[in-house]
Amino acid sequence: xxxxxxxxxxxxxxxxxxxxxxxxxxxxxxxxxxxxxxxxxxxxxxxxxxxxxxxxxxxxxxxxxxxxxxxxxxxxxxxxxxxxxxxxxxxxxxxxxxxxxxxxxxxxxxxxxxxxxxxxxxxxxxxxxxxxxxxxxxxxxxxxxxxxxxxxxxxxxxxxxxxxxxxxxxxxxxxxxxxxxxxxxxxxxxxxxxxxxxxxxxxxxxxxxxxxxxxxxxxxxxxxxxxxxxxxxxxxxxxxxxxxxxxxxxxxxxxxxxxxxxxxxxxxxxxxxxxxxxx
Amino acid sequence: xxxxxxxxxxxxxxxxxxxxxxxxxxxxxxxxxxxxxxxxxxxxxxxxxxxxxxxxxxxxxxxxxxxxxxxxxxxxxxxxxxxxxxxxxxxxxxxxxxxxxxxxxxxxxxxxxxxxxxxxxxxxxxxxxxxxxxxxxxxxxxxxxxxxxxxxxxxxxxxxxxxxxxxxxxxxxxxxxxxxxxxxxxxxxxxxxxxxxxxxxxxxxxxxxxxxxxxxxxxxxxxxxxxxxxxxxxxxxxxxxxxxxxxxxxxxxxxxxxxxxxxxxxxxxxxxxxxx
Amino acid sequence: xxxxxxxxxxxxxxxxxxxxxxxxxxxxxxxxxxxxxxxxxxxxxxxxxxxxxxxxxxxxxxxxxxxxxxxxxxxxxxxxxxxxxxxxxxxxxxxxxxxxxxxxxxxxxxxxxxxxxxxxxxxxxxxxxxxxxxxxxxxxxxxxxxxxxxxxxxxxxxxxxxxxxxxxxxxxxxxxxxxxxxxxxxxxxxxxxxxxxxxxxxxxxxxxxxxxxxxxxxxxxxxxxxxxxxxxxxxxxxxxxxxxxxxxxxxxxxxxxxxxxxxxxxxxxxxxxxxxxxxxxxxxxxxxxxxxxxxxxxxxxxxxxxxxxxxxxxxxxxxxxxxxxxxxxxxxxxxxxxxxxxxxxxxxxxxxxxxxx
Numbered sequence: 001x002x003x004x005x006x007x008x009x010x011x012x013x014x015x016x017x018x019x020x021x022x023x024x025x026x027x028x029x030x031x032x033x034x035x036x037x038x039x040x041x042x043x044x045x046x047x048x049x050x051x052x053x054x055x056x057x058x059x060x061x062x063x064x065x066x067x068x069x070x071x072x073x074x075x076x077x078x079x080x081x082x083x084x085x086x087x088x089x090x091x092x093x094x095x096x097x098x099x100x101x102x103x104x105x106x107x108x109x110x111x112x113x114x115x116x117x118x119x120x121x122x123x124x125x126x127x128x129x130x131x132x133x134x135x136x137x138x139x140x141x142x143x144x145x146x147x148x149x150x151x152x153x154x155x156x157x158x159x160x161x162x163x164x165x166x167x168x169x170x171x172x173x174x175x176x177x178x179x180x181x182x183x184x185x186x187x188x189x190x191x192x193x194x195x196x197x198x199x200x201x202x203x204x205x206x207x208x209x210x211x212x213x214x215x216x217x218x219x220x221x222x223x224x225x226x227x228x229x230x231x232x233x234x235x236x237x238x239x240x241x242x243x244x245x246x247x248x249x250x251x252x253x254x255x256x257x258x259x260x261x262x263x264x265x266x267x268x269x270x271x272x273x274x275x276x277x278x279x
Numbered sequence: 280x281x282x283x284x285x286x287x288x289x290x291x292x293x294x295x296x297x298x299x300x301x302x303x304x305x306x307x308x309x310x311x312x313x314x315x316x317x318x319x320x321x322x323x324x325x326x327x328x329x330x331x332x333x334x335x336x337x338x339x340x341x342x343x344x345x346x347x348x349x350x351x352x353x354x355x356x357x358x359x360x361x362x363x364x365x366x367x368x369x370x371x372x373x374x375x376x377x378x379x380x381x382x383x384x385x386x387x388x389x390x391x392x393x394x395x396x397x398x399x400x401x402x403x404x405x406x407x408x409x410x411x412x413x414x415x416x417x418x419x420x421x422x423x424x425x426x427x428x429x430x431x432x433x434x435x436x437x438x439x440x441x442x443x444x445x446x447x448x449x450x451x452x453x454x455x456x457x458x459x460x461x462x463x464x465x466x467x468x469x470x471x472x473x474x475x476x477x478x479x480x481x482x483x484x485x486x487x488x489x490x491x492x493x494x495x496x497x498x499x500x501x502x503x504x505x506x507x508x509x510x511x512x513x514x515x516x517x518x519x520x521x522x523x524x525x526x527x528x529x530x531x532x533x534x535x536x537x538x539x540x541x542x543x544x545x546x547x548x549x550x551x552x553x554x555x
Numbered sequence: 556x557x558x559x560x561x562x563x564x565x566x567x568x569x570x571x572x573x574x575x576x577x578x579x580x581x582x583x584x585x586x587x588x589x590x591x592x593x594x595x596x597x598x599x600x601x602x603x604x605x606x607x608x609x610x611x612x613x614x615x616x617x618x619x620x621x622x623x624x625x626x627x628x629x630x631x632x633x634x635x636x637x638x639x640x641x642x643x644x645x646x647x648x649x650x651x652x653x654x655x656x657x658x659x660x661x662x663x664x665x666x667x668x669x670x671x672x673x674x675x676x677x678x679x680x681x682x683x684x685x686x687x688x689x690x691x692x693x694x695x696x697x698x699x700x701x702x703x704x705x706x707x708x709x710x711x712x713x714x715x716x717x718x719x720x721x722x723x724x725x726x727x728x729x730x731x732x733x734x735x736x737x738x739x740x741x742x743x744x745x746x747x748x749x750x751x752x753x754x755x756x757x758x759x760x761x762x763x764x765x766x767x768x769x770x771x772x773x774x775x776x777x778x779x780x781x782x783x784x785x786x787x788x789x790x791x792x793x794x795x796x797x798x799x800x801x802x803x804x805x806x807x808x809x810x811x812x813x814x815x816x817x818x819x820x821x822x823x824x825x826x827x828x829x830x831x832x833x834x835x836x837x838x839x840x841x842x843x844x845x846x847x848x849x850x851x852x853x854x855x856x857x858x859x860x861x862x863x864x865x866x867x868x869x870x871x872x873x874x875x876x877x878x879x880x881x882x883x884x885x886x887x888x889x890x891x892x893x894x895x896x897x898x899x900x901x902x903x904x905x906x907x908x909x910x911x912x
Binding site for chain 2: 008009010011012013015016017019020023024027028029030031032034035037038077080081083084087088090092094096097098099100101102103104105106107108109110111112113114115117118124125146149150153169172182207210211212213214218231234235238243246247250253254257261
């Protein structure tokens with residue numbers, strides 16, 4: 001019924017819609033149009049040439065692979081963190097719960113220099129790893145992964161936590177009365193319930209990590225072909241005022257992010273269809 | 280019988296794994312920042328944070344943050360009001376555009392503004408004629424900050440307003456209340472905690488934005504440096520104490536924000552419970 | 556009754572949740588094959604009793620006995636029970652087939668055994684062809700039946716149902732009640748279900764256990780409870796009752812004890828128009844009609860007699876009574892409250908006339 005209602009008795013639509021559209025236009029729509037206009041002017045051959053140079057391809061690979069590894073680690077750790085925050089009582093629980101949000105709130109550049117300085121071969125942590133295992137963290141892909149883990153921590157926790165809280169204890173009781181052990185109940189009943197949220201959290205973290213710049217740029221060392229991430233490629237093209245190349249690289253990155261988020265959206269709608277019964 | 284009570288060993292193993300992980304990735308860097316900034320003594324620390332360029336950068340950060348909060352609050356309230364109180368075509372597209380900025384890499388956000396307001400833009404002749412400088416200047420930094428925090432407030436308000444429905448506003452409107460009265464007396468009490476919460480999140484992100492601002496600043500020391508950019512500059516100049524001293528200021532702000540966040544969330548939930 | 560006749564027994568069960576005393580010396584004996592309703596308002600402790608039988612809660616003291624064995628320390632999954640949850644708790648990510656097969660798979664039954672059993676149950680619950688569906692693609696009634704089948708799959712000796720009809724809309728509910736009763740009688744499985752709806756308990760169950768504030772008030776067949784309530788609570792809870800504070804105002808009833816409280820049911824009361832020729836008009840009292848409510852198949856007449864408003868039923872075929880009319884009211888019987896006991900008393904003139912006849 002509400003859908004068909006054309007006129008609302010509540011006033012203020014014109015004003016609020018006008019303000020919304022004006023600000024949206026200035027901040028998002030016009031800039032987006034100019035990106036589209038500029039992209040349309042790129043010559044296809046130039047575009048292809050830019051994005052297929054080895055250095056650029058390598059930077060995509062580094063961005064995607066490190067983001068994937070970091071997000072996978074965060075998916076596992078995020079699940080554990082969400083689980084302990086929802087299911088257990090322990091001292092300092094509120095503190096841990098608040099702390100999860102730190103990566104959202106701490107400026108990325110601050111996180112970046114702290115993580116870098118800690119993990120160089122002279123740093124607090126880097127020294128231990130270097131002396132004991134001859135492993136370098138800063139200025140290697142491992143360093144990028146470390147920075148991206150930091151950035152991605154809240155995503156999985158915050159998407160799994162509310163779902164886990166809502167699971168009715170009846171499901172677990174039902175499974176237990178039918179003879180399931182705790183482990184069987186977890187994998188057969190609880191895990192399928194939280195899997196969509198886990199995938200969603202993973203995708204958001206993955207997409208965010210691919211585009212991350214501030215925390216990574218310090219720790220990566222920006223060695224071409226080794227630790228140069230795609231956002232940095234855009235940055236260096238911009239510094240050379242090579243807007244065409246920068247835009248080409250950016251378009252591919254936008255496409256990658258779009259694919260990740262679309263795959264997630266498709267998966268989620270498949271799940272919600274199954275659960276809500278609209279088949 | 281508590282079905283959810285796992286055996287002590289499993290429970291504590293998981294808790295310890297979780298806490299160690301957080302200690303290593305979150306607490307240690309914070310401690311490290313504070314420790315490094317104080318390495319050369321308090322005198323050097325205070326000299327670093329009162330350096331005129333540091334102060335100027337801090338002011339620019341504050342300025343950009345205030346702009347972002349004000350613009351996004353106005354936008355967020357209007358957008359949330361439109362989306363939740365009225366039925367119109369294109370609602371879904373509108374929501375998508377509002378959420379778009381946070382899914383875009385900050386570097387790309389910066390790039391988009393360079394393309395829009397830079398020398399090669401179709402808008403450039405206009406801007407040039409009116410002598411408006413946007414990129415590599417303060418307006419660019421403010422715009423970039425607004426962009427990266429764009430949906431933060433509307434996103435907090437929309438769920439609250441959706442849950443609240445339109446009955447109360449309709450009732451007020453039928454009794455003859457005007458827009459502003461309805462908003463102030465009926466809607467605002469519902470959203471005040473969510474709004475504050477959104478403002479806190481927006482502030483956090485605005486003061487720390489690096490990538491987009493970095494593209495648009497042109498790094499004019501003292502003129503278009505925000506605190507995070509200033510930190511980068513110091514760090515790359517091997518002034519580690521200075522970089523970490525400036526960072527420690529942001530760490531303090533971050534901690535305040537986290538505490539506010541937890542408090543506001545608690546207040547908001549309490550109010551929501553009462554309304555139930 | 557001998558001990559062996561009772562398949563399921565609860566002996567002196569005590570249970571507290573913190574300060575809340577949910578079960579106070581609960582004793583129950585349920586013979587094999589009976590269908591029993593635990594009836595009570597919310598907070599009366601009925602669900603806790605069911606959950607303790609299932610092993611989802613542990614009593615603080617007392618014994619739960621199934622088939623002669625004390626099962627307090629036996630996990631729920633090994634007590635031979637099936638449990639149908641209030642909101643069914645069907646596993647949303649498993650198909651109907653997998654839901655029903657869940658318990659069998661955990662018992663390591665062979666593939667063909669599982670297949671046979673699932674199809675047998677699907678046939679029983681009239682859901683053949685739905686095995687590939689997910690719970691969300693079923694109607695409320697189908698979900699309930701699948702939950703029923705899932706509980707029955709491992710061949711339990713006792714079936715427990717927590718508010719089995721609460722989540723279903725009124726129309727389907729009546730249908731399902733009859734279905735469930737038929738199904739359980741056909742299977743001959745000892746069953747206990749919890750409900751707050753007396754109609755449901757009376758219609759479906761062989762025996763009803765009335766619970767109140769953590770205690771079992773009375774156990775008996777629906778008819779026994781209705782005709783012969785043992786406590787004021789049961790008298791008031793069963794049937795459509797109304798309390799009367801001063802029954803001594805009414806003629807033709809002897810007072811019992813010092814208290815003057817009584818409980819009256821509309822079917823105890825006959826309301827007739829002045830001049831309408833009815834039995835016992837002589838011993839009727841006069842009242843003024845306050846309200847006439849149409850109840851579908853009958854009329855409920857609210858009459859003020861001696862400054863007390865009592866309700867009576869009247870057939871729709873009887874002459875119409877208007878509000879404000881003065882009518883004759885005859886009360887056949889009253890349930891008189893005497894402390895914790897109750898006395899059912901018939902109208903004195905009724906006794907006299909029966910003597911005359």
